[in-house]
Amino acid sequence: MMKMKELKNEMLSWIDHHQEEFSDIAKYIWENPELGLEEYEASDILVKTLEKYGFQVKRGLSGMPTSFIAEYGNGKPIIAYNAEYDCLPGLSQECMTDNKKAIIKGAPGHGCGHNILGTSQVLAAVALRFVLEEKNIPGTIKVFGSPAEELCVGKPFMAKDGCYKNVDCFLDWHPWSYNKAHYDTCGAYFSVKYHFKGKNCHGNSPWQGRSALDAAILMGTSIEFLREHYEPAAADRANTINYTFSETGPEFPSVVPDKATLWCIGRFNTSKQLEDILDRVDKCAQGGALATDTSVEREFITASHEKIPNKILSRVLYDNFVELGAPAFTEEEQSMARSMQKADEVEETGLDTDIMEFGTSGTVLCDTSEFSWNAPYATFWMTAAPEGGWHNWKVTSSVGSSIGMKSMIQAAKLLAVSGIDLFLQPDIIVKAQKEWCERMNGRTYRSLLPEGTKPPLGINAETMDKYKSKK
Numbered sequence: 001m002m003k004m005k006e007l008k009n010e011m012l013s014w015i016d017h018h019q020e021e022f023s024d025i026a027k028y029i030w031e032n033p034e035l036g037l038e039e040y041e042a043s044d045i046l047v048k049t050l051e052k053y054g055f056q057v058k059r060g061l062s063g064m065p066t067s068f069i070a071e072y073g074n075g076k077p078i079i080a081y082n083a084e085y086d087c088l089p090g091l092s093q094e095c096m097t098d099n100k101k102a103i104i105k106g107a108p109g110h111g112c113g114h115n116i117l118g119t120s121q122v123l124a125a126v127a128l129r130f131v132l133e134e135k136n137i138p139g140t141i142k143v144f145g146s147p148a149e150e151l152c153v154g155k156p157f158m159a160k161d162g163c164y165k166n167v168d169c170f171l172d173w174h175p176w177s178y179n180k181a182h183y184d185t186c187g188a189y190f191s192v193k194y195h196f197k198g199k200n201c202h203g204n205s206p207w208q209g210r211s212a213l214d215a216a217i218l219m220g221t222s223i224e225f226l227r228e229h230y231e232p233a234a235a236d237r238a239n240t241i242n243y244t245f246s247e248t249g250p251e252f253p254s255v256v257p258d259k260a261t262l263w264c265i266g267r268f269n270t271s272k273q274l275e276d277i278l279d280r281v282d283k284c285a286q287g288g289a290l291a292t293d294t295s296v297e298r299e300f301i302t303a304s305h306e307k308i309p310n311k312i313l314s315r316v317l318y319d320n321f322v323e324l325g326a327p328a329f330t331e332e333e334q335s336m337a338r339s340m341q342k343a344d345e346v347e348e349t350g351l352d353t354d355i356m357e358f359g360t361s362g363t364v365l366c367d368t369s370e371f372s373w374n375a376p377y378a379t380f381w382m383t384a385a386p387e388g389g390w391h392n393w394k395v396t397s398s399v400g401s402s403i404g405m406k407s408m409i410q411a412a413k414l415l416a417v418s419g420i421d422l423f424l425q426p427d428i429i430v431k432a433q434k435e436w437c438e439r440m441n442g443r444t445y446r447s448l449l450p451e452g453t454k455p456p457l458g459i460n461a462e463t464m465d466k467y468k469s470k471k
Contacts, residue, residue, distance in 0.1 A: 036148025113175030175384030
């Protein structure tokens with residue numbers, strides 16, 4: 001036990017001595033926000049940092065230039081960390097301010113905290129690497145660079161290509177407004193675009209045309225009727241379908257539109273249920289096209305499984321969370337957080353510093369579920385912004401500040417010490433894998449992506465080009 005404590009203290013000390021270096025990396029990614037599949041600068045700085053510290057890195061996996069796999073060590077066990085680094089559209093925001101104020105109006109920003117998420121995973125892996133080397137501990141550390149998490153794109157495509165095979169377990173975290181290490185679940189997900197094509201004509205003689213927009217609207221109406229005919233679910237992991245008309249042809253109402261796109265996403269408790277509903281959504285599209293004498297083409301963006309929880313592995317994270325504690329914030333930081341909440345007209349609770357009791361729960365959807373279908377997976381959530389929803393300006397304001405940096409450093413410590421627990425106590429992995437096998441109940445990983453589906457490269461290129469020119 002003393003040896004374990006000494007090793008953990010060494011890693012904690014290493015992280016403390018290098019926190020300025022990694023905080024600078026997280027701030028650089030925050031200052032240069034990049035949308036999914038456009039994260040060239042973020043991916044590059046993380047890769048160069050890993051290479052600097054002795055990791056062997058492969059880039060451009062699964063047809064995605066901003067993906068990577070970094071590896072250090074050899075042999076078993078193989079323990080993996082997850083780095084994400086994409087941002088969100090429209091969430092540009094000044095740092096550590098108590099009111100909504102964009103740096104560049106309408107530009108992207110890190111409203112989900114991936115600037116600290118990816119950096120902390122790299123920091124944890126590097127700190128752990130030095131202990132393995134110094135103490136001659138066998139095993140392998142992997143860091144998976146996962147692009148486009150906000151689109152749930154990176155991991156389904158990497159999983160389809162077998163990138164997660166032979167990993168013994170995955171450790172992960174996500175910035176949030178509370179502190180929790182549950183063996184939680186999330187639903188399966190799909191994202192599909194339906195492109196309708198018709199025929200233009202003048203609005204004075206609409207019988208001469210075929211309205212692609214009419215077809216898309218009919219598809220949307222059909223989806224509304226479909227809602228009644230699939231099973232409901234619990235509020236924390238609901239079965240839902242959302243859609244938008246992402247393209248609607250000519251802007252003038254006096255022209256019958258010859259093109260329209262309905263972009264549909266769905267979240268369902270199981271991948272089996274998802275596949276059934278997606279087949280019915282396809283029929284809604286076909287019905288809209290038939291009724292309007294138009295044509296429709298499906299563009300499959302992505303799909304991911306439901307998450308398989310793991311109590312054994314999650315307990316390791318929870319116990320270390322309790323041992324290390326949640327991030328400690330100053331009164332100035334707490335005051336700023338309350339001011340943000342006041343400006344956003346939500347309850348002024350400040351930054352949460354309590355740790356929830358160990359248990360299970362439903363959580364927000366994430367493509368990290370693809371990890372969990374390949375090996376035991378566990379994650380934790382740590383305070384990095386005040387309560388009041390996520391994907392908003394308060395998050396962007398916080399995660400580029402001292403608030404976010406404290407969360408990043410504490411998360412890296414928790415990931416690192418949990419990693420050394422697993423390297424030195426491989427029986428924990430054996431137990432976690434036994435639980436995983438029981439929960440899988442004979443199922444094996446099968447990609448939900450149709451054969452031939454390619455990553456949607458360029459899906460955010462136009463937006464990025466538009467705002468890069470304004471920097």
